[in-house]
Amino acid sequence: MSYRELKSQVKQCVEAALDANGFPTIKFEPVSPPRPEFGDLSVAVALNLAGRLKMKPLDVAEHIVSKIVIPEGSLIQKCWVHPPGYVNFSSIYPQYAKQTILNTLREGAIYGRVNIGGGARIGIEHTSVNPNKALHYGHLRNVVLGDSIRRILSYAGYEAQTLNYIDDSGLQVADLIVGFRYAGFNPEPEGAEKYDHYCGDVVYVKVNVLYETRKDLAAAQKQVLREMEDHTSDTARLASKITLRILAEQLKTCWRIGARYDLLNFESHILQTRMWNDVFEQLKNRGLVEFANEGKYVGCWIVRVEGEYEGEEKVIVRSDGTATYIAKDIPYAAWKLGLIPDRFGYRVFTEQPDRSRLWSTTVGQGESNPPVFAPYSKAITVIDVRQGRLQRIIGRILSDLAGDAQVNRYIHLDYEIVSLSGKTVEELGLGAGDKQTVSMSGRRGIYVNADDVLDAVHRKAYAETKKRNPDEDDAWLHGTAEKIAVAAIRFELLKQDLDKTIVFDLERALDLEGETGPYLQYAYARAARIIEKAGSISSVDSADFSKLTDPSEVALVKEISKFDVVVEDAVTNLAPKVIARYLYNTVSLFNTFYERMPVLKEQDETLKAARLALIKAFQTVVKNGLNLLGIETPERI
RNA sequence: GGGGGCGUAGCUCAGCAUGGACAGAGCGCCGGCCCUCUAAGCCGGAAGCCGAGGGUUCGAAUCCCUCCGUCCCCGCCA
Numbered sequence: 041m042s043y044r045e046l047k048s049q050v051k052q053c054v055e056a057a058l059d060a061n062g063f064p065t066i067k068f069e070p071v072s073p074p075r076p077e078f079g080d081l082s083v084a085v086a087l088n089l090a091g092r093l094k095m096k097p098l099d100v101a102e103h104i105v106s107k108i109v110i111p112e113g114s115l116i117q118k119c120w121v122h123p124p125g126y127v128n129f130s131s132i133y134p135q136y137a138k139q140t141i142l143n144t145l146r147e148g149a150i151y152g153r154v155n156i157g158g159g160a161r162i163g164i165e166h167t168s169v170n171p172n173k174a175l176h177y178g179h180l181r182n183v184v185l186g187d188s189i190r191r192i193l194s195y196a197g198y199e200a201q202t203l204n205y206i207d208d209s210g211l212q213v214a215d216l217i218v219g220f221r222y223a224g225f226n227p228e229p230e231g232a233e234k235y236d237h238y239c240g241d242v243v244y245v246k247v248n249v250l251y252e253t254r255k256d257l258a259a260a261q262k263q264v265l266r267e268m269e270d271h272t273s274d275t276a277r278l279a280s281k282i283t284l285r286i287l288a289e290q291l292k293t294c295w296r297i298g299a300r301y302d303l304l305n306f307e308s309h310i311l312q313t314r315m316w317n318d319v320f321e322q323l324k325n326r327g328l329v330e331f332a333n334e335g336k337y338v339g340c341w342i343v344r345v346e347g348e349y350e351g352e353e354k355v356i357v358r359s360d361g362t363a364t365y366i367a368k369d370i371p372y373a374a375w376k377l378g379l380i381p382d383r384f385g386y387r388v389f390t391e392q393p394d395r396s397r398l399w400s401t402t403v404g405q406g407e408s409n410p411p412v413f414a415p416y417s418k419a420i421t422v423i424d425v426r427q428g429r430l431q432r433i434i435g436r437i438l439s440d441l442a443g444d445a446q447v448n449r450y451i452h453l454d455y456e457i458v459s460l461s462g463k464t465v466e467e468l469g470l471g472a473g474d475k476q477t478v479s480m481s482g483r484r485g486i487y488v489n490a491d492d493v494l495d496a497v498h499r500k501a502y503a504e505t506k507k508r509n510p511d512e513d514d515a516w517l518h519g520t521a522e523k524i525a526v527a528a529i530r531f532e533l534l535k536q537d538l539d540k541t542i543v544f545d546l547e548r549a550l551d552l553e554g555e556t557g558p559y560l561q562y563a564y565a566r567a568a569r570i571i572e573k574a575g576s577i578s579s580v581d582s583a584d585f586s587k588l589t590d591p592s593e594v595a596l597v598k599e600i601s602k603f604d605v606v607v608e609d610a611v612t613n614l615a616p617k618v619i620a621r622y623l624y625n626t627v628s629l630f631n632t633f634y635e636r637m638p639v640l641k642e643q644d645e646t647l648k649a650a651r652l653a654l655i656k657a658f659q660t661v662v663k664n665g666l667n668l669l670g671i672e673t674p675e676r677i
Numbered sequence: 678g679g680g681g682g683c684g685u686a687g688c689u690c691a692g693c694a695u696g697g698a699c700a701g702a703g704c705g706c707c708g709g710c711c712c713u714c715u716a717a718g719c720c721g722g723a724a725g726c727c728g729a730g731g732g733u734u735c736g737a738a739u740c741c742c743u744c745c746g747u748c749c750c751c752g753c754c755a
Contacts, residue, residue: 069695084697091735124735126698170755211755340753358753365755425682429750456682457749477748501717508715524717536690539682541748548689548704552717555690555703562717570714613694621691624702635719638712677717 041151042131042140043601046115050081050129053108053116060107063089063100070129072602076591079119079128080136080598086125097125115139133594134586140601141585141650144657152603152664156611157198163376163416164190167294167301168205168423171283172212173240175293176487177544178458178480184533184670185455186422187299188616191668196611201302201413205372208283209308212244214264216282217275219243222260223250236289237489239282245485271312280308293490295393298526298670303413304389304400305372312403313383315371316363319441322380328440329356345433354433366430373434377449378415379441386410418449420614425454425539453614455538460488461545468546477543493549497525500550501558505677520674527557527671534669535620555624561677563627563634564662567655568675570639580653584646588654592633596658599626603661607668616669623665630658 050070058065066088073082086101093100101121108127110116117132144151166186169179186202193200207213216239219225225246229238251258267275287304294301310316320341323329329341339359345352356367374380385406389398399410421431431452438450459477460470470486471478480487502521509517532549536542552558588597602622610618639655642648663673 067695071695074698078698082698087697087736097735122698124698207755337753342753352751355753360753362753364753368755426749428681459748479748504717508717540690541683543689545689551704553704554717556717558717559703562715566715566718573714617691621702628702631718632720634714635710638714640714676715 041143041147041601041604042115042136043598044605046129046131046136046601047081047605049111049114049116050083053110053119053129054083054085054104054127056109057104057107058085061103063093063103073126073128076595078122078126079130081129082122083127083129084125086121086127090125098123101125101127133589136601137588137594137597138585140597141653141657142580144600144603144660145580145653148660149664151660152607153195153197154604154608154611155197156608157193157196157200159197159199160417161199161201161412161415162193163201163203163414163419164193164422165203165205165376165420166422167290167299168207169290170207170210170212170482171286171290172216172244173286173482174234174236175290175490176480176482177490177493178487180297180490180493180529181455181458181533181542182422182424183294183297183299184530185453185538185616187297188530188534188669189420189422189453189614191670192607192610192614192616192619195607195668201416202300203303203305203376203413204301205305205307206283206287207307208280208287209268209311211261211265213279213283214261214268215247216243217264217278218257218260219247221264222257223247223254234289234491236286236293237491239286240482241485241489245483248483271308276308291390291398293494296494296522296526297490297530300392300394300396301398302396302411303386304398305384306401307368309384309401309403310368310371310375315375315380315383316367318380318383319371319374320357320367322441323437326441328437343433343437345436352433366433369430369434370437373419373421373438373450374441375414376416376419377438377442379438382414386413416449418451420451420453422453422455424457426457428452428454451614453538456541458533458542458544460486461543464488464544464546477541488544488546493529493544494525496546497528497550498522501525501528501552504552509676520677523672523674524552524558524561524677527561527666528552529557530670531557531560531620534616535624537617538615557671558677560623560627560662560666561671561673563630564659564666564673565675565677566634567630567659567662570655571652571659572675573640574648574652580649582646583649583653585650585653587644587647588650590633590637592629592636593651593654596626596629596633596654599629600654600657600661603665606665610668619665619668623662623669626658626661626665 047070068083068085070081070083073079086104087097090097090100104127105119105121108119115131115136117130119127119129122128164186167183169175190200190202220227225243229235264275267273268279270276329343332338332340332342337355340355341357342353342355354366356364358364375382384401385404386399387402387406389400392398435450439448459479461477462475465471465478478486498521501524502517505517505520606618606622610616639651666673
């Protein structure tokens with residue numbers, strides 16, 4: 041907050057000084073300089089103007105500084121020129137510290153909030169895992185990313201809703217039915233195995249192996265698919281039963297990692313409500329699809345996608361009249377943006393662990409007063425980068441339909457995939473780890489289940505926590521271990537840039553030290569302990585913030601003051617990573633402070649009070665920030 | 678063949694959009710630190726022609742071009 045204020049004051053000062061010198065106005069942004077002795081903010085305009093003015097950068101800077109008028113009551117203390125031509129600004133530190141800390145404490149849980157959304161409803165689709173298997177670790181990147189985006193956008197003043205698309209009528213589901221009916225797989229797992237694990241790890245994988253040798257099963261698959269098309273058939277009912285049961289298990293995993301949803305969209309409902317017909321009619325009327333009378337796609341309806349690629353065309357309706365995969369996505373996307381009538385009914389599906397209601401689409405009436413879902417002002421679809429081409433085509437079709445090519449309301453939030461390290465592949469017996477990394481494949485059984493990773497990290501965290509808290513009971517230990525496990529996994533998946541592949545390595549996943557979620561939680565808990573031991577004696581009123589002069593204190597104060605700017609960055613770039621990096625940095629500064637400054641031993645009560653307030657402000661930032669990443673902050677770990 | 682991503686320390690990555698002040702972390706390695714605020718920590722050290730070459734610029738890890746390596750996408754599959 042204070043940082044934003046300081047920055048805007050600096051900017052105005054410099055703009056006025058440029059004007060006073062008769063220098064041209066150019067775009068510039070004050071930035072945090074790399075070293076403390078360069079001040080709190082720095083401006084490089086002189087360097088950029090020098091060429092244009094045919095002057096030496098240093099002279100330009102001198103001219104600027106000579107005309108700078110520091111406004112009364114601002115946070116700016118002074119400014120000066122630094123070679124080769126920077127204009128550096130420092131803040132009035134005691135005031136800056138006081139304002140930052142008090143403001144943070146006053147705002148508490150809403151510190152860092154920025155109103156960018158203005159209440160606009162925004163739809164975020166994520167997870168959308170086929171309901172024929174358990175979530176594997178790669179799916180978790182999607183879930184955690186989508187869920188964090190939801191948290192961040194809500195914090196930024198959007199009415200963010202999360203949608204989970206359930207493809208309950210596809211090929212993968214048919215494979216399970218083939219397994220149960222024609223390949224002799226037991227319809228129930230042995231023992232206590234989770235149903236989604238059983239279907240994915242055993243039935244789905246093995247049926248796909250069997251297809252290679254048993255031609256009768258391939259025929260059976262076609263038969264099953266045909267039967268599923270009639271939603272009143274026994275096969276369709278069985279498919280529905282299986283998918284709902286797997287979905288229930290998948291949701292447990294998603295909730296476990298901290299996600300929640302607003303609505304489940306079932307593909308079968310989109311088919312039954314014939315929403316495709318609505319879209320197809322519009323596409324035909326507007327000439328956005330063409331019937332191919334010749335060429336390799338003769339007899340098909342195709343879309344042409346003008347743009348980066350010349351003459352790109354994509355079949356959306358086959359010559360036998362059936363819709364392709366991409367075509368099935370169009371009505372759903374069009375529904376999100378309100379481009380076709382909403383033909384869904386809605387009903388409560390279940391209650392989630394956070395007590396919120398999870399709704400589902402339905403065919404027919406539904407409940408009388410459901411929440412408002414579509415249309416969304418913007419629809420964000422979280423899917424990995426391999427879907428990029430199709431998503432681009434869908435986006436193009438939608439903006440053509442909406443007639444607003446300029447305003448892109450359909451956003452594909454893409455991210456690189458998660459692969460497995462060769463070492464881990466070998467360790468888990470998933471194949472020969474001769475390569476550096478191996479791509480995951482659900483069908484070939486090359487993956488690690490999300491639940492299994494969570495369990496493994498949980499066990500490790502449990503052992504570590506028990507070591508440090510030997511007197512605590514098992515329930516507390518498990519509760520804490522679970523929070524740590526979630527923190528470790530979520531942070532690991534979020535801190536990395538979206539266009540970089542994440543390589544899952546079992547050993548590294550179990551590392552709870554260094555740049556990890558537990559490191560952040562640990563610092564928070566350390567802070568909590570100081571506050572706890574300090575008791576309630578010292579009040580903020582007696583604090584003398586001008587005494588927070590140790591470099592570790594100054595650095596921490598200044599970092600805390602930047603939180604809201606960081607949140608804004610994360611919002612505009614849809615980048616939880618930015619928050620993760622910032623928090624790690626902040627926590628790291630706190631740890632330095634923690635080692636240097638024995639707070640409770642401090643004799644000077646006014647300084648002690650200031651430090652305690654600083655610690656509380658630090659906690660506020662970490663708590664709010666981690667909350668945006670879906671990571672909890674236990675008081676003790 | 679066409680399109681796209683990535684290439685920064687032994688390993689995993691920040692920084693690149695909006696070019697500037699000695700290129701930063703974590704892991705690993707070497708050496709210190711429990712003095713009752715939790716050592717899941719801290720401090721110090723070794724380690725980098727920022728893939729290669731060219732260009733633009735007063736200035737390039739950052740922008741442009743070419744090349745190399747690597748991964749992905751390009752089906753009347755989903």
